Amino acid sequence: MSGHDPIDTLAQRAATAVQDQARSRAAVAPEPAQLRAVGTRRQARRMIVAGIAAVGAIVLLVGVADRLLPPRLELLIDEVVGEADEAPDPAPPAEDDVSEPEGTGGARELDEAVALASAYMEARNAYDVEGARQLVADEFRTDEPPDGYSNLATMEPAFELVQAFGFHFSEVECVPLQGTVTRLVVQCAYLQSSEMHRTGGHAPTPAEVRVYVKDGRIAEVLVTSAPDVSWWGPFRTFVREHDLAFSQVMDGGLALEPEAQRELMERLPEFFQRYEQWLDEQDDSSDVTERAEQPVSPQQHPATDASVEGPV
Amino acid sequence: VSGSGGDGAHAATVPTSTAGAVAGADGFESFYRCSYRPVLQLAYVLCGSWTIAEEVTQEAFLRALGRLDELQNPEGWVRQVAVNLARSRLRRLGAEVRALGRLGARPVAPPADSGQLPVELDRFWSEVRALPRRQAQALALHYLEDRSVRDVAALMGCSEGTAKALLYQARQRLAGRLTDGEAIA
Numbered sequence: 001m002s003g004h005d006p007i008d009t010l011a012q013r014a015a016t017a018v019q020d021q022a023r024s025r026a027a028v029a030p031e032p033a034q035l036r037a038v039g040t041r042r043q044a045r046r047m048i049v050a051g052i053a054a055v056g057a058i059v060l061l062v063g064v065a066d067r068l069l070p071p072r073l074e075l076l077i078d079e080v081v082g083e084a085d086e087a088p089d090p091a092p093p094a095e096d097d098v099s100e101p102e103g104t105g106g107a108r109e110l111d112e113a114v115a116l117a118s119a120y121m122e123a124r125n126a127y128d129v130e131g132a133r134q135l136v137a138d139e140f141r142t143d144e145p146p147d148g149y150s151n152l153a154t155m156e157p158a159f160e161l162v163q164a165f166g167f168h169f170s171e172v173e174c175v176p177l178q179g180t181v182t183r184l185v186v187q188c189a190y191l192q193s194s195e196m197h198r199t200g201g202h203a204p205t206p207a208e209v210r211v212y213v214k215d216g217r218i219a220e221v222l223v224t225s226a227p228d229v230s231w232w233g234p235f236r237t238f239v240r241e242h243d244l245a246f247s248q249v250m251d252g253g254l255a256l257e258p259e260a261q262r263e264l265m266e267r268l269p270e271f272f273q274r275y276e277q278w279l280d281e282q283d284d285s286s287d288v289t290e291r292a293e294q295p296v297s298p299q300q301h302p303a304t305d306a307s308v309e310g311p312v
Numbered sequence: 313v314s315g316s317g318g319d320g321a322h323a324a325t326v327p328t329s330t331a332g333a334v335a336g337a338d339g340f341e342s343f344y345r346c347s348y349r350p351v352l353q354l355a356y357v358l359c360g361s362w363t364i365a366e367e368v369t370q371e372a373f374l375r376a377l378g379r380l381d382e383l384q385n386p387e388g389w390v391r392q393v394a395v396n397l398a399r400s401r402l403r404r405l406g407a408e409v410r411a412l413g414r415l416g417a418r419p420v421a422p423p424a425d426s427g428q429l430p431v432e433l434d435r436f437w438s439e440v441r442a443l444p445r446r447q448a449q450a451l452a453l454h455y456l457e458d459r460s461v462r463d464v465a466a467l468m469g470c471s472e473g474t475a476k477a478l479l480y481q482a483r484q485r486l487a488g489r490l491t492d493g494e495a496i497a
Contacts, residue, residue: 007487011455014433018456021429022353025362029348030370032341039377139362182366219363 028215030182110176110184117174117186117211120218125172127163129156137217144209144223145192157261164265166195170204177210184213187224194231195268199276202231238278340380344373347387350457351394357437357452359398364405368397388467395449439489440482447482454479 116135123131124144133155141151142158145167150158174188188211191204205228212220351372355365372394376386383389429437440448446468453459453467465475 007483007490010432010436010490011451014429014436015455017429017433018353018357018437021362022349022356025366026349026352029352029366032344035344035370035374035377036340039374042374043378182370 112216113184113186113211113213114174114176116213116216116218117188118172120211120221121169121172121174121188121190124159124162125169127159129159132159135218137214137219140218140220142209142221144221145194157258160265161261164268166193166198168193174211182214183219186211186213195272196235196275197231199272200231200234200279205231234279234282235275238275242274242278340377343376343380343386347390348373351391353456354391354449354452355394355398357456358395358441358448359402360437360441361402364398364401365394368394368401371397385466385469388469391453391467392469399445436490439486442489443482443485447478447485450475450478451482451486 120132120135122128123135133152136152136155138152140155143150145162145165169190169192172188172190174186177185177187187208189206189208192207193204196202197204207223207225207228209221210224211218212222348369352365352369355369356362359365359368372390375393376383376390380386440451442448443451450464450468453464454461457463459467461472461476461479464479465472468475468478470478
């Protein structure tokens with residue numbers, strides 16, 4: 001393969017760029033001893049699973065298991081196997097396990113990760129950019145709320161937008177979930193409210209994120225709950241049908257150009273007024289339709305109808 | 313092993329006695345120290361995310377731990393495991409993104425942190441990732457680790473003829489795509 005070939009030239013430059021980055025990444029790779037510790041714990045879990053399976057087989061053989069034990073046994077095996085497959089290292093060791101070296105995802109690291117995640121959720125809830133910045137890594141990114149990605153550089157405008165839309169958490173609860181060799185994972189469940197909730201008359205809805213912690217900093221916050229159409233659906237329908245420009249701006253997620261963001265922020269109050277009026281109209285027309293066709297059903301929310309049927 | 317340049321850190325060219333003595337009889341430590349970076353960069357160019365690459369690289373070494381003596385070709389084995397894990401992880405992420413996309417709330421967003429490479433070079437690796445799997449792997453080994461055809465064949469567990477054909481086909485496809493897009497100056 002000729003070194004003068006343009007593909008070769010480009011490939012060599014591309015390879016050098018990757019090698020440079022890999023060099024700095026590899027410099028902070030876990031030590032072999034850390035991998036060994038993880039391997040030891042994984043082996044122990046495998047032995048536990050094997051033991052449980054053996055006990056299960058014996059129970060089945062004596063003919064009692066089919067009535068009493070399978071559900072419990074299945075759950076137990078699922079739990080342990082799940083940990084072995086998906087979360088090799090950060091599961092807290094037994095209290096009497098003194099073989100755990102520090103810094104490899106032990107109970108203390110998990111506690112710290114949970115505290116870090118809770119602090120981030122608190123800062124985000126207070127729209128405290130500086131507070132949040134101190135908790136996250138340089139390569140931080142998030143897709144919360146689930147409408148586009150933001151990172152450390154765009155955190156400030158993203159928080160502004162989040163505040164403008166009134167996204168707010170309550171009843172935040174963070175628990176250690178799982179992890180890999182390099183990252184700890186914390187799951188934070190919470191109730192979410194927003195201007196869309198309030199305008200549409202919806203109660204706060206459950207949501208959750210996963211917080212990935214690496215080297216004592218938050219690397220990623222990713223939404224793992226499905227979006228709730230009860231409050232989001234009507235709003236999207238309204239936006240799409242009534243203001244294409246606004247819709248396009250919103251489809252840009254949280255990575256807006258400064259001018260687009262300014263425009264969106266300025267228009268938001270008026271926009272929510274129009275949204276409220278539209279919801280009222282939906283309510284009225286829905287009532288008329290319902291009265292004409294069937295007895296009124298108080299359980300049926302007009303905004304939900306609108307998200308399915310659109311404006312009449 | 314050619315080891316003539318690049319950033320390969322080929323295991324065969326690196327003394328192992330000191331690290332091996334520290335690590336114990338299985339030589340895992342020297343293997344890990346010599347091969348971590350090449351495996352990491354291979355995983356990265358084939359998946360486009362440093363985060364995933366680091367996870368799968370460490371997982372691959374973890375799986376090699378304790379069975380190093382049993383492996384006929386540990387260098388090739390650990391690379392293949394990392395590549396397979398990266399593909400599996402990407403498939404799962406892709407499925408999640410598509411599922412959320414069907415629900416209508418998340419605009420298309422890349423799961424990968426393709427990151428800080430210049431656009432032209434990032435596009436090169438994107439085109440490599442778009443190649444058939446084994447072609448991409450052969451090409452990445454060839455350029456990233458400066459591997460000869462013989463080394464590529466050994467690492468991929470195929471004949472030299474197959475490796476040569478994979479490299480030829482990969483370069484042909486890549487040239488067509490990059491030339492069409494005028495990526496080559």
